[in-house]
Amino acid sequence: MIRIENLHKSFGNNKVLLGINLKIEKGESMCIIGQSGSGKSVLIKHMIGLLKPDEGKIFIDGMEVTGLGEREWMSVRKKFGMLFQGAALFDSLTVGQNVRFGLERYTDYSDTHIDEIVRDSLEKVGLIGIEHLMPHELSGGMKKRVALARAIAYSPEIVLYDEPSTGIDPIRADAINDMIIMLKKEMKITSVVITHDIISAYKVSDRIAMLYQGKIIQTGSPEDIRHSDHPVIQQFIKGEAQGPIENW
Amino acid sequence: MNTKTPNGPLSPGNVFRRFFLLLGDFGLVFFQTLRNIFRKPLEKNIFLQQLEEVGVRSLPVVILTSAFGGLVFSLQTYVGFHRYVGPGSEAYGGPIISLGLCKEFIPILVGLMVSGRVGSAMAAEIGTMKITEQIDALYSLGADPNKYLVVPRTLACIFMLPCLTLFGDAIGITAGYFYNVVLMKVNGVVYLRNTLIYLELWDILSGLIKAAFFGLIIAIVGCWQGMKTEGGAKGVGKATTVTVVVASISILIVNFFLSKALPATLSQ
Numbered sequence: 091m092i093r094i095e096n097l098h099k100s101f102g103n104n105k106v107l108l109g110i111n112l113k114i115e116k117g118e119s120m121c122i123i124g125q126s127g128s129g130k131s132v133l134i135k136h137m138i139g140l141l142k143p144d145e146g147k148i149f150i151d152g153m154e155v156t157g158l159g160e161r162e163w164m165s166v167r168k169k170f171g172m173l174f175q176g177a178a179l180f181d182s183l184t185v186g187q188n189v190r191f192g193l194e195r196y197t198d199y200s201d202t203h204i205d206e207i208v209r210d211s212l213e214k215v216g217l218i219g220i221e222h223l224m225p226h227e228l229s230g231g232m233k234k235r236v237a238l239a240r241a242i243a244y245s246p247e248i249v250l251y252d253e254p255s256t257g258i259d260p261i262r263a264d265a266i267n268d269m270i271i272m273l274k275k276e277m278k279i280t281s282v283v284i285t286h287d288i289i290s291a292y293k294v295s296d297r298i299a300m301l302y303q304g305k306i307i308q309t310g311s312p313e314d315i316r317h318s319d320h321p322v323i324q325q326f327i328k329g330e331a332q333g334p335i336e337n338w
Numbered sequence: 339m340n341t342k343t344p345n346g347p348l349s350p351g352n353v354f355r356r357f358f359l360l361l362g363d364f365g366l367v368f369f370q371t372l373r374n375i376f377r378k379p380l381e382k383n384i385f386l387q388q389l390e391e392v393g394v395r396s397l398p399v400v401i402l403t404s405a406f407g408g409l410v411f412s413l414q415t416y417v418g419f420h421r422y423v424g425p426g427s428e429a430y431g432g433p434i435i436s437l438g439l440c441k442e443f444i445p446i447l448v449g450l451m452v453s454g455r456v457g458s459a460m461a462a463e464i465g466t467m468k469i470t471e472q473i474d475a476l477y478s479l480g481a482d483p484n485k486y487l488v489v490p491r492t493l494a495c496i497f498m499l500p501c502l503t504l505f506g507d508a509i510g511i512t513a514g515y516f517y518n519v520v521l522m523k524v525n526g527v528v529y530l531r532n533t534l535i536y537l538e539l540w541d542i543l544s545g546l547i548k549a550a551f552f553g554l555i556i557a558i559v560g561c562w563q564g565m566k567t568e569g570g571a572k573g574v575g576k577a578t579t580v581t582v583v584v585a586s587i588s589i590l591i592v593n594f595f596l597s598k599a600l601p602a603t604l605s606q
């Protein structure tokens with residue numbers, strides 16, 4: 091489904107990714123964990139063509155997308171929905187207009203049909219009758235849910251979640267985790283979840299990959315990761331300040 | 339979207355390299371926009387919003403600046419005729435005032451005012467979208483940010499700047515008449531007749547053509563700076579400042595070359 095081979099990326103002198111190899115199967119939910127600033131967002135943005143690799147290859151459904159032009163990327167991106175770290179709702183548009191944005195561009199459904207899907211998508215994330223509100227009238231948790239509704243509205247095959255539970259209170263964060271699990275079950279979505287919250291990672295993922303110093307140091311089931319004897323992973327999942335990881 | 343300007347010591351070579359990288363970056367936005375203008379569909383809602391934002395909402399500023407611009411210009415023209423040609427000749431100032439206003443003064447005034455008001459707002463709005471990942475969100479939802487954000491703004495500016503300038507011309511010429519005839523008691527009939535005889539339609543049109551170019555400059559500079567914003571709120575502030583400075587200077591420079599390139603008159 092998504093295959094990444096030897097991906098390198100630097101910004102100026104800041105070498106962020108140093109040879110990432112990762113394979114995400116159709117229908118699975120893969121969690122990428124790692125400390126802040128380790129390049130998780132940079133990695134996920136490569137999957138959807140928002141950043142271009144310096145070196146390495148990316149395959150989506152067996153097709154190499156590494157050298158695609160902007161127009162060709164547009165048709166690949168249709169397969170993806172993305173939940174951005176800060177929700178990234180368009181603040182000049184209403185909630186309803188935000189959710190229908192992708193539908194208007196990726197489908198040729200009629201207006202009334204789009205209205206229905208918008209209502210359904212918002213209902214899926216537990217929001218009813220708020221289409222007319224503006225993003226600044228919503229709480230942080232609601233924004234994330236609207237953003238989630240916007241990302242899934244056009245039934246993408248793959249959803250990328252960039253820190254879905256960061257910045258909201260633990261109860262709402264857990265509700266978002268439940269939604270990720272529900273979407274995976276109901277819509278057979280392939281999910282890639284970025285998080286530095288190990289509890290969420292255990293809960294939502296089939297497999298977990300740990301990103302450290304520009305490389306994936308281990309991939310495995312939540313059980314594998316829990317019992318990993320890699321000192322970096324042990325330090326990360328225990329949340330200890332002392333250990334091989336420095337410069338938090 | 340991946341072009342980056344190098345940072346480093348300000349050696350001559352580095353400055354040179356940086357300048358051309360910036361120029362290339364700007365050129366990319368410029369040509370992308372020109373190409374996308376002819377690609378359907380146009381984002382109508384945003385275009386209409388921008389027409390209002392650029393045009394209607396700039397009217398108060400344009401009225402005030404054109405009126406006072408027209409007044410001071412007339413004041414000094416009056417002084418000039420009074421001093422060098424002699425008392426009684428002030429009524430000959432009419433065509434000079436109108437010519438100066440329509441061809442140079444009002445288009446530049448409108449261009450500078452709109453850079454400050456609208457160009458900076460474009461940089462701030464798009465810059466904020468950039469740092470809050472809304473630009474990335476546009477890509478992910480199948481919209482090309484250039485087509486969605488830059489093209490409607492550019493078209494609105496190209497269309498509205500000449501309209502504002504025409505409006506400013508009328509206000510400025512009226513202010514000139516008011517100063518000379520009403521305040522300074524110049525002979526109104528002579529003043530008007532001279533103006534009507536010597537002011538050509540081309541004088542007004544060439545000013546409007548220049549204004550359209552200024553609109554293009556303002557929109558592209560503002561959007562370009564917005565799209566390359568990084569580094570949080572500070573970056574947005576920088577983008578707005580750079581937009582006003584770069585757009586204003588470019589308008590003054592381009593204005594000279596347009597004045598030189600456009601014929602002074604169309605009638606032989």
Ligand SMILES: Nc1ncnc2c1ncn2[C@@H]1O[C@H](COP(=O)(O)OP(=O)(O)O)[C@@H](O)[C@H]1O
Nearest residue numbers: 101104106124125126127128129130131132133
């Ligand atoms: N567009 C960019 N330009 C320059 N540097 C960037 C850019 N995006 C990310 N970086 C840098 O890449 C590193 C990793 O960032 P990121 O992927 O956002 O970390 P995180 O794992 O917290 O999501 C950081 O040092 C950041 O400064």
Ligand SMILES: [Mg+2]
Nearest residue numbers: 130131175252
């Ligand atoms: Mg991140």
